[in-house]
Amino acid sequence: MKCYPHLDGRSNIFFRIVLLVDSAPYCTSWQQLELYHIRPSDDLIRRVSFDNIHILEFLPALGDNPSCRCGPPITIRREHSDERFIDLEKYEASKLENNIGNRKGQALYISSFVRRLSLTEEGEYSAKDIRRAQKDVESIKENRKRSIKKQKMEIRCNKRLTKLKNIIPKERFEFSRPRKV
Incomplete structure (x- = not known):
């Protein structure tokens, strides 16, 4: 499972969680094989493949994570906003076409301006809510x-x-104990 922040054309943030599903052929544990008296073969244990991926997209919500350096902290909402099943080969091809690899480090960073804009744009959070969340984060840091x-x-x-x-x-530290006579 991987979680990536995404920006659409209007500077809206949504988070895409990619789940690999529909595995084939069957893969099991050694214990299950022994339970059914099946002799394990290398092909049965070591080969796993995926056909489809399940993509869930989540809108941002005001968070409380104190690791945020500046601006409002964000998290994802509990309910997803979009759900899709895509063939794994098509998904990988679209990543290559759009020149999107596995993003790391700075590519996953969302600026404070974009975070604030995405929280206030839909009218979900007021500037007062955002300031309160920022003060809470500063309090936690202190x-x-x-x-x-x-x-x-x-x-x-x-x-x-x-x-x-x-x-x-040690004798000096033992002055509070009564001595044995």
């Missing part, structure tokens, strides 16, 4: 920074306490 600083301080204190325990004899 909380994470504080907790990291606190964690680093605790680590330093624990290291110093361990050194101190190694320097001072």
Whole structure:
């Protein structure tokens, strides 16, 4: 399963999830073969092919992911907006025709302007909703920074306490326990 952000001609974003379906020939696990007393052959186990792909397209929704550097965070909606079944060979040919390979890194990046435009264009979200989501994300980022600083301080204190325990004899730390007579 792969998820790709796409832009149509009007700067609308939708997310395309590609699922490979209709596998043939049959592929199974070793345990299932042993259960039915079938002698496994290399052809039966190692050969898998796909005939069709199932494409689901999702519209964007206002998200809450704090990894967003600037602009509104986005996610996909729960319900898909479009669904198609396409022959795998036709899909791969159309990718070659349109010069679309497997996109990585910067090709998957969506600018903050395009994210904001796609969220407000259909009237789903107001500018106030977007600002609120951005403030929530900034708040989460600040909380994470504080907790990291606190964690680093605790680590330093624990290291110093361990050194101190190694320097001072153990008898001094045991003064709170009652002595056996």
